[in-house]
Amino acid sequence: MRFTADLHIHSRFSRATSRDLDLQQLWRWAQLKGIRVVGTGDCTHPEWLAELERELVPAEAGLLRLRREPPPDQVPASCRAPVSFLISGEISCIYRKGGRTRKVHCLILLPDFAAAHRLNLQLARIGSLASDGRPILKLDAKDLLAMVLDASPRALLVPAHAWTPHYSIFGACSGFASLSECFDELAPHIHAIETGLSSDPAMNWRLSGLDGVTLISNSDAHSAAKLGREATIFDTELCYDGIHQAIAGGKGVAGTIEFFPEQGKYHADGHRCCGIRFSPEETIAHDYRCPVCGRKLTVGVLHRVELLADRPTGARPALAPPFWSVIPLIDLIGGALRVGSSSKKAETLYFELLQEQGNEFHILLEAPLQKIAARSSATLAAGIARMRAGEVEIEPGYDGKFGTVSVSASEDDAT
Incomplete structure (x- = not known):
């Protein structure tokens, strides 16, 4: 079965999120966008997890649905469709490794509430789970992976927005150069990465080290209306194990729906306070310093990909699924x-x-x-x-400022 999923979102219990992030609004906006499966987000937060257990009931194997759906007039008839939820969450790991402070965000996918409770029991020994829907824990990402697999061998850990400078596995500020450098002997249990808003599959195809690693996309939505700004298209059985097998094995991921990566707020290099946006070449020419104030520039995703890539632009692995860039x-x-x-x-x-x-x-x-x-x-x-x-016409994002991607079209251009 072919369906679209957005598995990385947040609830209203995460910092800097909208109060409308509840299950009813996620159910509504999933239909408006065309999404069949939505991650619950924030499964580590005690209040949100309790709400999920109250409001959701079993649907397809390993997936959930609303116990009481809102009236049908909440969604236009043309958009109405079933919506299922998959238990998910994001964890911020901040720790020392290799002589550096590392900040790695990880997306967690779980098959059932029992696995969520087992994981949360372990995580609660590390730090507070109630202060933020995306908890910040002094925990090595490798140790988190071990805990996730201990909670359920059917669980998945996916490095989130893998290239953003400050909080990702490959980010310029605190990241690693490879999956194995981060996860050591457990690296074979990392089956996928989330490409994030500032990169797309074509950029990731330039790294041979990611061959065999499934590329998925999600919105990381902080409000219900942002659901589906990126998403993954599956062609597999509609159930948790179908999604797990597609991500773990690659077969069954039919493609992704993407931002134009330049629209992401960390695509290019720069210093927002001084209005400086640079290409990688310009950054190198300025010795990684802002020419206005002399501070270090934030090295963006494009630059980081260039540093780690071992293939030219345009390279594409065999059997790589397609992607569609949208505004x-x-x-x-x-x-x-x-x-x-x-x-x-x-x-x-x-x-x-x-x-x-x-x-x-x-x-x-x-x-x-x-x-x-x-x-x-x-x-x-x-x-x-x-x-x-x-x-499209593009002004790339940089240093936390979203880019703009637009089209110039008049009635005379219409076909």
Whole structure:
């Protein structure tokens, strides 16, 4: 069965997240986006875990559904579809290894509540689980992996947003040069990495050390509306073991839906306070220092990939699944209407399109352009056409500032 999943999200119990991150809103937005399986996020937080156990009941094997679904009028008829949840969470490991402080975020996928309780019992001995939905623990990522596998041999640990500078396995500020450098003899139990918003599969294909490692994408959503800004497409049995086998073996991951990586807030190098954004070559020429204030530049994902890559740009391993780069529909609508994407006018057209055309992924990737034009404008249809063709205008993100990826399209461009 082919379906789309977003397995890395957060709840309202994580810091810097929206209060709307509850199960009902996740259920609603999953349908609006076109997502069949959603991670619960934050399974280590005691209050959120208790809420999950109250509000969810078994669905497909190892997956869960809402005990009481909201009224159907919460979702347009064109978008309505079943939604299942998979127990997941993110843990921030901060520790010393190899003479350096390491900060590695890890995505955890678990087959059942019993495994979540076993893991939490071990983690609670290390530090507080109640202060943040994504707990910060003085714990080696390798030791966390051992605990995860001890909680359940069917559990998975996936290095999260693997390239971001500050909190990732390969990040420039505190990361490693390989999976084995981080996880030592347990590295064979790492079957996948999450590419993150600032990189895409093509960038990761440049590292032969990642051959055989499954590349997955998720939103890391901090509000319900951000669900699905990246996602993974599976073609496997709809159950926990089907997802586990697809990630662990590679077969069954049919592709990913991606940000244009330049839109990610750590793609390029730079220093946001001084407005400096550099390419890797410019950073090297300036000796990794900001030319305005002299402080160290934040080395971005593109630069870090260049440092570790052993293949040229354009290399692609055999049998690597495809990916599709998209711009969020609300941003395309804002551009077509020449208004902010958070404006009432853009929001109204967004929901009108969902009502008439179907979920967001269908509109972005599959819906006939003529139908989009008929229900909205030729300008929007032309913008979607250009996005699908990769004909975009880019100002890369850097040092914590999101980039902009847009299309220039008028009614005359529509086909």
